[in-house]
Amino acid sequence: MQRATSLLVHIDPGGPEGLQRQIYGSIRRAILEGRLRPGARVPSSRALARDLGVSRTTTVLALEQLAAEGYLHARPASGLFVADLALEGLARPAAAAGPAAARHPPLSRRGLELAAITAPGGRIPGPPRPFRIGVPALDLFPTRPWCEVVTRRVRVLARQQLDYGDARGLPALRRAIADHVSTTRGTRCTADQVLVVAGAQQGIDLACHLLLDPGDPAWLEEPAYPGALSALRRASARIVPVPVDAEGLDVEAGRRLAPAARLAYVTPSHQFPLGLTMSLPRRLALLRWAQGAGAWVVEDDYDSEFRHGVHPVPCLHGLDADGRVVYVGSFSKSLAPALRLGFLVSAAGLVEQARAVRRAADLHPPLLEQAALADFMTQGHFERHLRRMRAAYRERLAGLKDAAHAVGAGALSLRPIRAGLHCVADLVDADAVRVARQAAARGVEVMPLAAYCADPGAAPQALVLGFAAVRPEDLWDGMRLLVSAIEAARRT
Amino acid sequence: MQRATSLLVHIDPGGPEGLQRQIYGSIRRAILEGRLRPGARVPSSRALARDLGVSRTTTVLALEQLAAEGYLHARPASGLFVADLALEGLARPAAAAGPAAARHPPLSRRGLELAAITAPGGRIPGPPRPFRIGVPALDLFPTRPWCEVVTRRVRVLARQQLDYGDARGLPALRRAIADHVSTTRGTRCTADQVLVVAGAQQGIDLACHLLLDPGDPAWLEEPAYPGALSALRRASARIVPVPVDAEGLDVEAGRRLAPAARLAYVTPSHQFPLGLTMSLPRRLALLRWAQGAGAWVVEDDYDSEFRHGVHPVPCLHGLDADGRVVYVGSFSKSLAPALRLGFLVSAAGLVEQARAVRRAADLHPPLLEQAALADFMTQGHFERHLRRMRAAYRERLAGLKDAAHAVGAGALSLRPIRAGLHCVADLVDADAVRVARQAAARGVEVMPLAAYCADPGAAPQALVLGFAAVRPEDLWDGMRLLVSAIEAARRT
Numbered sequence: 001m002q003r004a005t006s007l008l009v010h011i012d013p014g015g016p017e018g019l020q021r022q023i024y025g026s027i028r029r030a031i032l033e034g035r036l037r038p039g040a041r042v043p044s045s046r047a048l049a050r051d052l053g054v055s056r057t058t059t060v061l062a063l064e065q066l067a068a069e070g071y072l073h074a075r076p077a078s079g080l081f082v083a084d085l086a087l088e089g090l091a092r093p094a095a096a097a098g099p100a101a102a103r104h105p106p107l108s109r110r111g112l113e114l115a116a117i118t119a120p121g122g123r124i125p126g127p128p129r130p131f132r133i134g135v136p137a138l139d140l141f142p143t144r145p146w147c148e149v150v151t152r153r154v155r156v157l158a159r160q161q162l163d164y165g166d167a168r169g170l171p172a173l174r175r176a177i178a179d180h181v182s183t184t185r186g187t188r189c190t191a192d193q194v195l196v197v198a199g200a201q202q203g204i205d206l207a208c209h210l211l212l213d214p215g216d217p218a219w220l221e222e223p224a225y226p227g228a229l230s231a232l233r234r235a236s237a238r239i240v241p242v243p244v245d246a247e248g249l250d251v252e253a254g255r256r257l258a259p260a261a262r263l264a265y266v267t268p269s270h271q272f273p274l275g276l277t278m279s280l281p282r283r284l285a286l287l288r289w290a291q292g293a294g295a296w297v298v299e300d301d302y303d304s305e306f307r308h309g310v311h312p313v314p315c316l317h318g319l320d321a322d323g324r325v326v327y328v329g330s331f332s333k334s335l336a337p338a339l340r341l342g343f344l345v346s347a348a349g350l351v352e353q354a355r356a357v358r359r360a361a362d363l364h365p366p367l368l369e370q371a372a373l374a375d376f377m378t379q380g381h382f383e384r385h386l387r388r389m390r391a392a393y394r395e396r397l398a399g400l401k402d403a404a405h406a407v408g409a410g411a412l413s414l415r416p417i418r419a420g421l422h423c424v425a426d427l428v429d430a431d432a433v434r435v436a437r438q439a440a441a442r443g444v445e446v447m448p449l450a451a452y453c454a455d456p457g458a459a460p461q462a463l464v465l466g467f468a469a470v471r472p473e474d475l476w477d478g479m480r481l482l483v484s485a486i487e488a489a490r491r492t
Numbered sequence: 493m494q495r496a497t498s499l500l501v502h503i504d505p506g507g508p509e510g511l512q513r514q515i516y517g518s519i520r521r522a523i524l525e526g527r528l529r530p531g532a533r534v535p536s537s538r539a540l541a542r543d544l545g546v547s548r549t550t551t552v553l554a555l556e557q558l559a560a561e562g563y564l565h566a567r568p569a570s571g572l573f574v575a576d577l578a579l580e581g582l583a584r585p586a587a588a589a590g591p592a593a594a595r596h597p598p599l600s601r602r603g604l605e606l607a608a609i610t611a612p613g614g615r616i617p618g619p620p621r622p623f624r625i626g627v628p629a630l631d632l633f634p635t636r637p638w639c640e641v642v643t644r645r646v647r648v649l650a651r652q653q654l655d656y657g658d659a660r661g662l663p664a665l666r667r668a669i670a671d672h673v674s675t676t677r678g679t680r681c682t683a684d685q686v687l688v689v690a691g692a693q694q695g696i697d698l699a700c701h702l703l704l705d706p707g708d709p710a711w712l713e714e715p716a717y718p719g720a721l722s723a724l725r726r727a728s729a730r731i732v733p734v735p736v737d738a739e740g741l742d743v744e745a746g747r748r749l750a751p752a753a754r755l756a757y758v759t760p761s762h763q764f765p766l767g768l769t770m771s772l773p774r775r776l777a778l779l780r781w782a783q784g785a786g787a788w789v790v791e792d793d794y795d796s797e798f799r800h801g802v803h804p805v806p807c808l809h810g811l812d813a814d815g816r817v818v819y820v821g822s823f824s825k826s827l828a829p830a831l832r833l834g835f836l837v838s839a840a841g842l843v844e845q846a847r848a849v850r851r852a853a854d855l856h857p858p859l860l861e862q863a864a865l866a867d868f869m870t871q872g873h874f875e876r877h878l879r880r881m882r883a884a885y886r887e888r889l890a891g892l893k894d895a896a897h898a899v900g901a902g903a904l905s906l907r908p909i910r911a912g913l914h915c916v917a918d919l920v921d922a923d924a925v926r927v928a929r930q931a932a933a934r935g936v937e938v939m940p941l942a943a944y945c946a947d948p949g950a951a952p953q954a955l956v957l958g959f960a961a962v963r964p965e966d967l968w969d970g971m972r973l974l975v976s977a978i979e980a981a982r983r984t
Contacts, residue, residue: 070772280562
């Protein structure tokens, strides 16, 4: 029995796992790998204990566990035997060759398409560098009041609110959001039209699942926010890129390409990535088409809090009389991306239905950030922070413009910008992809406009430049490096 | 001009909106509602200021805003005129009759199906009552260490980690989860196989979107966790209910119903809602079918930390040699639902692909809870909490059993339970739906088993009873009330 036992059971008295667990695991593996055949008799607990030099209790418990799980069965008065698990033909952990990834089934087409969308590249890991896109001035984050509301709230919640919550979000936060967007964005909504979501991305994802069936055609701006592309793909929509011109989405072109689309995704306040504002005639033309086609409009207002010059243009949602515009907002630009908070505003009945779709996605938003943000808003910290940020972004945008004028003339020219936290720079006689590569080598992050295009070949040689994430003096340094990158790209 | 102005512009000097905003809004509404026709001349800023008794600057800024947005256009030397916005046929905010919800387009079929799934009812709002399901012992939540880790972390994060994060989750948390499931659940995984998700629900939703295309058949346990049903519907799968018998999912029945299904969703450790453990032969039969069919298996191990009696049965994932089992875990039962944290464990390559699907859903998990939980786990608080909870649940389960025996005999009988936080009680000669209604009237929450069945008519007259959320003495009180509810239901 000594020999059989040592073949069967390897124990390591100094190992991290307990002896009972090790004995159980060894025998289980031997059965699954076919080294112990069905019907084979297993050493008695007494013999095992003696051979392994462990207590009888240890071996008894290990064998009982194996019997309880069905690996062994007892025959009265004759001991424990290996069960017939009909393992023939079943891939076994040890016998299997090659990495597991090579043997699992293929992904779905949807999964493969999503995996093929590369996250927008061009980002250098670490803290923001000049011209990072999509990131606000995190160096000016209101650390003290934010920590205060979180610290106070976690103590309350840890006693009172640990259970499942409402998929629509915390009532206090929904009220604060309704007040905020009614005042600043012209949506004229109440709290029962607001659904709290995990950032604009989840808002778009929920809207797509709520409003579209697989295969339904949907208009997507060309060029577009890559997150909208992936949300539409996740919902298995048929994506119809519709060109954007100087007035915004070309509604007539959309009509020609897919007159019966079920949905149009737009960024009217500050087109992503081109940075322009959709004109009033275009907004009305879009609503007119949507009325005729019975289509939905998803309005992504991701960074509209920041407008440079005249008053903010009210959102499209405020022009809509039918409840066909679903408005998506985010706290990623107005506060910080790591919080993962945003909101949907829609007709009140639709919120009830969106709630079911949210439940199916991930039940509801985490409570702590919601409660903290509600306090932060009702105590006036958010409004104060936005005011401070507007001043900071004015200064940073001025820095970018001055630097582009003083240092970048002859290398690039900025397009006009009226809102948001990034703008487009046309390159003078240089290839944008090469420039981006040269810039990255110099620690500067720029994105070729083509990266956001369904047809990159047709894109102009231009870069998208964020100006919010770093200080004006860093933007000057970044511009010098960018100009040297442009010069280097021209030589290669 | 006086008359025209007062028709056109209503201002309220004491209102919450500034005068400039009110003037702008009045004129804009008059244009959109057709009261001011295209080509009409608008009063000059001077006349408006005089008529309204406000400063000239106020009216100039309001009119400039309207011109900038395209509502008015200037003709040199003759003033501002209403633009031709071609509003004919466009629904207008004021003219529209009835609630907006009545006029927006219909939802998608997917949206309607999801909205038709009612959240599992039977829940009385407020703190947990006897036999609430799916909620752990929140009265024993480790408030002090949790508040400590959150308070410490929020200060660090608010300075250093506010930017977008990794869709796979925080590396420290992924390591802590890999250690935890390897030790307690037999998954033998490393951190690069772990994806942090917003609770088991999001784990299932991501798996369905990654692994299934619209219309793909998928096995769902009958009866089943309603969240799995809604996640499969969200991914537009074709759902095939497969019966569960005393050994767990009936694999042969599944083979007959849909041999070429692409995925099977199972709860092997503790079937939801029946509470039984899948036998080893069934586990192997499931894997054998999946190998032959090229199918995926989603293993939802939602409350497996709690097992009453012998060692936990290792998860199905540990038996899988191919990487075809995707393991879903949750912190909702082991810590608290409000945190919205869970995880997927899969083949490492699959995590990279799941990351893309997660990005499309909501980019990444919020950072604060992740960082706090990583600290909580690595500092040993989680293991301590689980030990404490195992003892508490032993006591609560004993309370339930004793009460059912002492008080409930003749009214109901508990089925055996080996794991998890709820069990099934067969009713003696009573209708489960009537009992649930009578119980609710007495402040007791019970769910008819039929509520989880695709074919409720075929379900036995039984209730699902949670025993984790309240103290043993409350379970005794609850049992007395439940028995009186059963007696009342027999009389009606």
